[in-house]
Amino acid sequence: MLRFLLVTSLILFVPAQAAKLSECAQFEPTVLVHGGAGNIADAKVPFAKLGVKHAARRGYEALQQTGSVLDAVEQAVNALEEDGNFNAGYGAVLNWDGDVEMDAAIMHGGNLSAGCVSLARDIVHPISLDRCIMETTRHQYIAGEGAMHIAQQQGFDILSKGALVTEAAKKSLADFKASLNGSRADMLYGSPGTVGAVALDACGNVAAATSTGGITGKLPGRIGDSPLLGAGTYADNETGAVSATGHGETIMRFNVVSRMLALVQHGNCSMQQAAQQVLQQMSARFEQTAGIIGIDHFGQLGIYFTSKRMSWAYQRGEELHFGVDKDEDEVEIVGEPRVANN
Ligand SMILES: *[C@@H]1O[C@H](CO)[C@@H](O)[C@H](O)[C@H]1NC(C)=O
Numbered sequence: 001m002l003r004f005l006l007v008t009s010l011i012l013f014v015p016a017q018a019a020k021l022s023e024c025a026q027f028e029p030t031v032l033v034h035g036g037a038g039n040i041a042d043a044k045v046p047f048a049k050l051g052v053k054h055a056a057r058r059g060y061e062a063l064q065q066t067g068s069v070l071d072a073v074e075q076a077v078n079a080l081e082e083d084g085n086f087n088a089g090y091g092a093v094l095n096w097d098g099d100v101e102m103d104a105a106i107m108h109g110g111n112l113s114a115g116c117v118s119l120a121r122d123i124v125h126p127i128s129l130d131r132c133i134m135e136t137t138r139h140q141y142i143a144g145e146g147a148m149h150i151a152q153q154q155g156f157d158i159l160s161k162g163a164l165v166t167e168a169a170k171k172s173l174a175d176f177k178a179s180l181n182g183s184r185a186d187m188l189y190g191s192p193g194t195v196g197a198v199a200l201d202a203c204g205n206v207a208a209a210t211s212t213g214g215i216t217g218k219l220p221g222r223i224g225d226s227p228l229l230g231a232g233t234y235a236d237n238e239t240g241a242v243s244a245t246g247h248g249e250t251i252m253r254f255n256v257v258s259r260m261l262a263l264v265q266h267g268n269c270s271m272q273q274a275a276q277q278v279l280q281q282m283s284a285r286f287e288q289t290a291g292i293i294g295i296d297h298f299g300q301l302g303i304y305f306t307s308k309r310m311s312w313a314y315q316r317g318e319e320l321h322f323g324v325d326k327d328e329d330e331v332e333i334v335g336e337p338r339v340a341n342n
């Protein structure tokens with residue numbers, strides 16, 4: 001089992017009439033990220049660790065600077081979308097036609113506002129487009145042409161076709177097509193590398209974000225669990241925030257994230273217990289694997305995967321924890337990021 005820090009501030013109840021400031025010192029701000037569940041190749045492990053560590057730090061720094069859990073998860077996911085080692089933004093996997101089509105969702109647990117996008121193309125940061133959809137439209141979920149129109153209007157950098165495509169993604173598609181001939185039927189299609197983040201601020205607000213290119217060789221127009229609220233992404237201050245990764249078709253059918261949060265809210269489960277229970281049930285019923293990261297509204301973490309590996313990292317105070325293999329929990333002391341003095 002992974003060992004997690006106990007949130008000691010949990011037992012320091014402040015009087016009900018306490019000022020807002022001291023209420024907001026109840027929880028330890030935390031940013032937790034994942035870089036996808038699956039068979040991460042040994043050679044990719046060091047890059048996956050570097051990527052998730054960098055993303056957790058960038059998200060944490062944003063949280064320190066602005067106090068916004070939305071900024072925290074957006075910045076953390078932006079870092080992974082820019083990193084070609086992950087299946088989101090630059091480096092996203094290719095559909096059957098060789099194109100990148102991306103899905104993403106962001107959600108704030110305070111007012112349950114969300115922004116979701118599907119079939120995004122030619123932008124590095126679908127998660128930032130989610131945030132525009134949330135903050136500038138009267139909708140929660142926009143796909144395809146309509147979403148790209150908003151990206152244009154909001155001044156997103158629209159790249160030329162193919163700019164997000166990496167050599168590794170091309171090779172994965174070629175390998176997948178070859179595997180359909182039976183010669184390598186046991187090869188897992190799709191590359192791990194969906195990315196996600198959850199964050200908690202000092203007041204107990206949570207947010208979640210997930211961004212992905214989906215699975216290699218998917219039919220054009222296919223949508224996975226990541227942008228679906230309650231399947232791959234959800235955040236609610238009354239329970240917590242969760243981001244899932246793994247076999248999208250299965251995660252959406254099993255409604256993984258909402259089952260987990262129901263266990264936290266009604267089943268007297270910790271986030272970690274809920275994650276284990278739901279993912280084990282999912283694997284028993286579907287023979288498919290997944291991974292999740294979650295944080296409850298007191299700051300207790302859930303990090304669990306039924307896949308071979310999942311890269312993850314979190315920063316809380318000056319501690320940066322990370323891992324890729326089961327039971328791995330490395331710690332580095334990184335120091336508080338410097339915050340502008342205002
Ligand atoms: C959750 O969000 C609401 C609305 O923004 C806020 O009033 C509350 O303090 C937040 N925190 C908790 C723990 O509910």
Ligand SMILES: *[C@@H]1O[C@H](CO)[C@@H](O)[C@H](O)[C@H]1NC(C)=O
Nearest residue numbers: 070108110111112113134135
């Ligand atoms: C919900 O809260 C977030 C963060 O403060 C904000 O960006 C969003 O616009 C809010 N949504 C609504 C409908 O007020």
Ligand SMILES: *[C@@H]1O[C@H](CO)[C@@H](O)[C@H](O)[C@H]1NC(C)=O
Nearest residue numbers: 174176177178179180181182
């Ligand atoms: C599958 O095998 C056939 C016959 O050997 C070959 O013609 C075809 O190109 C192969 N397809 C792929 C995608 O490699």
Ligand SMILES: *[C@@H]1O[C@H](CO)[C@@H](O)[C@H](O)[C@H]1NC(C)=O
Nearest residue numbers: 264266267268269270271273
């Ligand atoms: C809830 O879980 C805690 C810790 O596992 C346990 O001590 C407690 O008895 C449980 N409460 C109920 C009502 O089951």
